[in-house]
Amino acid sequence: MATQAAFAVRFPQLARPGRGHGQGQPATRVAVRGGRAAAAAARGVRCRAGGLIEPDGGRLVELVAPEEGGRRAALRREAAALPHRLRLGRVDTEWLHVLSEGWASPLRGFMRETEFLQALHFNAVRGADGSLVNMSVPIVLALDDAQRRAIQADGATTVALVDAHDRPVAVLSDIEIYKHNKEERIARTWGTTARGLPYVEEAITNAGDWLIGGDLEVIEPIKYNDGLDQYRLSPAQLREEFARRNADAVFAFQLRNPVHNGHALLMTDTRRRLLEMGYKNPVLLLHPLGGFTKADDVPLSVRMKQHEKVLEEGVLNPESTVVAIFPSPMHYAGPTEVQWHAKARINAGANFYIVGRDPAGMGHPTEKRDLYDADHGKKVLSMAPGLERLNILPFKVAAYDTKHNKMNFFDPSRKEDFLFISGTKMRSLAKNRESPPDGFMCPGGWKVLVEYYDSLAPPEGSSKPREAVAA
Amino acid sequence: MATQAAFAVRFPQLARPGRGHGQGQPATRVAVRGGRAAAAAARGVRCRAGGLIEPDGGRLVELVAPEEGGRRAALRREAAALPHRLRLGRVDTEWLHVLSEGWASPLRGFMRETEFLQALHFNAVRGADGSLVNMSVPIVLALDDAQRRAIQADGATTVALVDAHDRPVAVLSDIEIYKHNKEERIARTWGTTARGLPYVEEAITNAGDWLIGGDLEVIEPIKYNDGLDQYRLSPAQLREEFARRNADAVFAFQLRNPVHNGHALLMTDTRRRLLEMGYKNPVLLLHPLGGFTKADDVPLSVRMKQHEKVLEEGVLNPESTVVAIFPSPMHYAGPTEVQWHAKARINAGANFYIVGRDPAGMGHPTEKRDLYDADHGKKVLSMAPGLERLNILPFKVAAYDTKHNKMNFFDPSRKEDFLFISGTKMRSLAKNRESPPDGFMCPGGWKVLVEYYDSLAPPEGSSKPREAVAA
Numbered sequence: 012m013a014t015q016a017a018f019a020v021r022f023p024q025l026a027r028p029g030r031g032h033g034q035g036q037p038a039t040r041v042a043v044r045g046g047r048a049a050a051a052a053a054r055g056v057r058c059r060a061g062g063l064i065e066p067d068g069g070r071l072v073e074l075v076a077p078e079e080g081g082r083r084a085a086l087r088r089e090a091a092a093l094p095h096r097l098r099l100g101r102v103d104t105e106w107l108h109v110l111s112e113g114w115a116s117p118l119r120g121f122m123r124e125t126e127f128l129q130a131l132h133f134n135a136v137r138g139a140d141g142s143l144v145n146m147s148v149p150i151v152l153a154l155d156d157a158q159r160r161a162i163q164a165d166g167a168t169t170v171a172l173v174d175a176h177d178r179p180v181a182v183l184s185d186i187e188i189y190k191h192n193k194e195e196r197i198a199r200t201w202g203t204t205a206r207g208l209p210y211v212e213e214a215i216t217n218a219g220d221w222l223i224g225g226d227l228e229v230i231e232p233i234k235y236n237d238g239l240d241q242y243r244l245s246p247a248q249l250r251e252e253f254a255r256r257n258a259d260a261v262f263a264f265q266l267r268n269p270v271h272n273g274h275a276l277l278m279t280d281t282r283r284r285l286l287e288m289g290y291k292n293p294v295l296l297l298h299p300l301g302g303f304t305k306a307d308d309v310p311l312s313v314r315m316k317q318h319e320k321v322l323e324e325g326v327l328n329p330e331s332t333v334v335a336i337f338p339s340p341m342h343y344a345g346p347t348e349v350q351w352h353a354k355a356r357i358n359a360g361a362n363f364y365i366v367g368r369d370p371a372g373m374g375h376p377t378e379k380r381d382l383y384d385a386d387h388g389k390k391v392l393s394m395a396p397g398l399e400r401l402n403i404l405p406f407k408v409a410a411y412d413t414k415h416n417k418m419n420f421f422d423p424s425r426k427e428d429f430l431f432i433s434g435t436k437m438r439s440l441a442k443n444r445e446s447p448p449d450g451f452m453c454p455g456g457w458k459v460l461v462e463y464y465d466s467l468a469p470p471e472g473s474s475k476p477r478e479a480v481a482a
Numbered sequence: 483m484a485t486q487a488a489f490a491v492r493f494p495q496l497a498r499p500g501r502g503h504g505q506g507q508p509a510t511r512v513a514v515r516g517g518r519a520a521a522a523a524a525r526g527v528r529c530r531a532g533g534l535i536e537p538d539g540g541r542l543v544e545l546v547a548p549e550e551g552g553r554r555a556a557l558r559r560e561a562a563a564l565p566h567r568l569r570l571g572r573v574d575t576e577w578l579h580v581l582s583e584g585w586a587s588p589l590r591g592f593m594r595e596t597e598f599l600q601a602l603h604f605n606a607v608r609g610a611d612g613s614l615v616n617m618s619v620p621i622v623l624a625l626d627d628a629q630r631r632a633i634q635a636d637g638a639t640t641v642a643l644v645d646a647h648d649r650p651v652a653v654l655s656d657i658e659i660y661k662h663n664k665e666e667r668i669a670r671t672w673g674t675t676a677r678g679l680p681y682v683e684e685a686i687t688n689a690g691d692w693l694i695g696g697d698l699e700v701i702e703p704i705k706y707n708d709g710l711d712q713y714r715l716s717p718a719q720l721r722e723e724f725a726r727r728n729a730d731a732v733f734a735f736q737l738r739n740p741v742h743n744g745h746a747l748l749m750t751d752t753r754r755r756l757l758e759m760g761y762k763n764p765v766l767l768l769h770p771l772g773g774f775t776k777a778d779d780v781p782l783s784v785r786m787k788q789h790e791k792v793l794e795e796g797v798l799n800p801e802s803t804v805v806a807i808f809p810s811p812m813h814y815a816g817p818t819e820v821q822w823h824a825k826a827r828i829n830a831g832a833n834f835y836i837v838g839r840d841p842a843g844m845g846h847p848t849e850k851r852d853l854y855d856a857d858h859g860k861k862v863l864s865m866a867p868g869l870e871r872l873n874i875l876p877f878k879v880a881a882y883d884t885k886h887n888k889m890n891f892f893d894p895s896r897k898e899d900f901l902f903i904s905g906t907k908m909r910s911l912a913k914n915r916e917s918p919p920d921g922f923m924c925p926g927g928w929k930v931l932v933e934y935y936d937s938l939a940p941p942e943g944s945s946k947p948r949e950a951v952a953a
Binding site for chain 1: 595596599600602603604605606608612614618661663665666669670672673674675676817818854855858861862865866867870
């Protein structure tokens with residue numbers, strides 16, 4: 012399969028079977044979309060995949076029309092004939108991608124009002140069987156008043172969703188239109204209404220005053236054609252990869268910052284701990300977020316190049332690591348959002364989730380403090396309804412150990428030996444083409460970062476004084 | 483018992499047994515506090531009370547020291563000797579009252595951080611058995627930085643809570659102090675951070691930047707000595723009253739506005755519907771809120787006088803009605819707060835809850851619109867975790883039927899016949915000593931209202947033009 016082949020080319024190590032009890036097993040591949048379940052069952056993958064944590068709601072929801080049987084062509088014709096078309100923005104498309112692959116299972120489309128209200132008030136929605144499934148961020152589609160009036164005047168129940176070039180992407184049926192109370196949505200999601208929240212400015216402030224929910228059917232898999240699509244593995248593809256490797260534990264690490272050796276240390280140590288707990292083959296899902304991020308975050312393409320270097324240089328063991336892109340946009344909604352990050356990884360087969368200090372946090376947009384208490388994310392995650400099945404692994408703090416010239420777990424008994432290198436400090440070093448302390452990041456990864464900041468620098472160079480390195 | 487005697491004097495009808503299968507049963511009374519459970523069991527009340535809905539967590543939490551055995555005196559001595567004393571404000575005392583009687587069961591004191599975070603993020607807290615119990619508003623106690631430092635410098639684990647005259651009221655033990663992030667608390671509770679929210683201005687804005695949680699023990703029952711204490715029945719007292727009446731369904735109605743014949747119609751109709759459903763003796767808990775309300779709400783004393791008139795004049799049937807005061811302060815937090823209002827009534831034995839349009843709502847403090855969507859309260863309540871056992875009865879809209887000159891359920895087929903009389907309109911009529919339409923409110927109840935507004939009027943009278951009556 013094209014996607015998997017490209018994946019294997021970039022990370023050839025990944026095509027080898029895992030080191031656990033699956034050793035020596037042939038790396039059979041199955042069709043991922045369209046007839047996937049049947050194919051998997053026929054080849055016994057379903058049986059092995061059965062060892063992974065169940066998706067929320069018991070079944071992975073996949074909303075892309077199957078390739079065979081003419082459904083795609085029929086859906087495309089249907090969409091083209093629909094009188095009402097809603098154009099998707101960048102973030103809308105990312106959510107469509109998320110929904111289409113089942114990251115938000117059991118959601119079957121953009122939220123209707125009952126789901127929206129439950130997400131806002133309870134961070135969880137009730138499934139068909141009455142049990143609670145975690146769902147902390149609203150996954151919604153906005154429309155303006157003119158669009159609403161036109162749809163409702165017709166009594167339409169189905170609308171086409173189109174891309175920036177007006178090409179049909181999906182059909183939303185059995186629609187429900189309800190009010191987009193932006194202030195309340197923002198307050199309940201972020202715990203603040205201060206101006207300057209990146210996601211709010213990108214996707215809410217100028218969005219319509221109405222929301223439309225319904226059942227989604229997507230014409231074909233979402234592609235970005237940015238050279239990174241081979242990393243965009245769906246939950247079903249990831250589950251198959253974990254099954255193929257005979258993973259008996261999958262631990263997920265959400266990352267939206269440049270990867271450094273502290274992360275690698277943590278992940279290696281997590282695998283060691285899981286082996287000590289008796290797991291035979293814990294596999295890491297190293298899962299950088301690929302959707303919308305704020306302007307000063309390092310872009311996805313740069314981060315992915317760094318991830319390649321980390322594996323190429325052996326900082327992480329490719330045999331027990333799967334690198335893929337999580338297609339969600341970033342809310343920077345701290346304790347609320349970390350639940351979404353964790354929940355989506357359950358759907359991809361992860362039963363362990365590593366949570367760090369201040370996950371999905373950022374500085375308060377208008378006050379000189381962090382927006383969230385650094386410990387709240389971990390606490391809220393560990394108590395969240397619908398996440399009871401997930402094992403939360405608290406992040407051990409790593410910092411640069413000046414005594415041993417490498418990243419090490421922070422040891423409070425000799426705290427003077429440790430140097431905390433913040434994102435701001437890292438950026439400052441890279442911008443100034445300084446070298447980081449030896450062993451902070453793999454050389455190839457650092458080079459990628461420096462090249463990125465070089466590409467941003469003004470032609471004649473900046474005359475600003477260099478920023479301090481010490482934490 | 484004094485309290486019950488006073489209750490029976492005010493509403494002598496209430497001492498009669500219900501009309502259901504309990505008819506003719508002697509109106510035995512049991513001691514309410516101190517040895518209550520034992521006494522109840524001995525007299526068979528426990529058995530009858532067993533027919534009522536179970537309190538949240540399975541057991542009603544009562545935190546007032548028992549009268550016998552010297553515990554009150556010992557606790558008073560203990561409190562007097564404690565070096566750290568926190569003075570309770572008005573709203574703090576109301577929450578202490580709420581906690582002490584078990585309205586917030588299974589909470590055993592002001593919230594610790596895990597409870598606070600769960601209330602804010604999930605509107606529910608996990609009980610000891612892992613099940614979710616609804617808890618939508620934070621019940622917390624604030625302290626300032628100097629107090630926090632003093633307590634923590636000592637390593638104190640217990641503090642005394644004292645009233646405005648520095649008299650010990652309770653002891654809080656096994657304390658935990660954590661940050662009071664006011665902005666986040668407000669945003670997540672109200673869905674807005676706009677200035678002018680009454681509860682926020684009363685109890686949050688000027689409160690300390692820290693919160694203290696712990697196990698509460700209250701020295702003696704909270705009394706207000708305002709002539710209304712006899713209406714302040716605890717959940718245990720209410721449960722005994724319902725058991726005594728052999729209620730097989732209890733339907734609660736939360737009210738903070740003047741009671742009128744539309745309410746009475748709704749309540750009478752609800753009882754009729756419950757009888758049709760097969761219940762033999764549905765009892766109404768008519769339960770005006772008695773704690774903090776915003777400045778322009780009609781004061782509790784006036785509302786209680788009106789309730790007396792409604793029963794005296796037979797607008798409501800005293801045999802199937804229990805009038806009592808709900809001691810909670812009012813948040814005006816709409817869909818978030820209505821859950822608290824409902825949950826607290828479960829603890830008092832109610833298994834049906836009547837929910838109206840825009841419950842606990844108010845106008846947006848800075849914009850010209852309602853703060854909440856009028857339907858959200860009902861929707862959120864019906865989906866709330868931990869309230870699955872409660873039957874939600876949607877309020878049927880009543881309005882003044884000009885054709886029949888009485889309050890009637892709104893009939894959209896002849897909507898021109900109906901007159902909606904808002905709180906603002908009612909206030910305007912009463913202020914101007916105009917009569918309301920015949921049958922809108924019982925004459926005694928109206929007189930109470932007019933007298934109240936008279937007492938507020940400036941001595942020489944206002945020359946402002948009279949406000950319109952039509953809706």
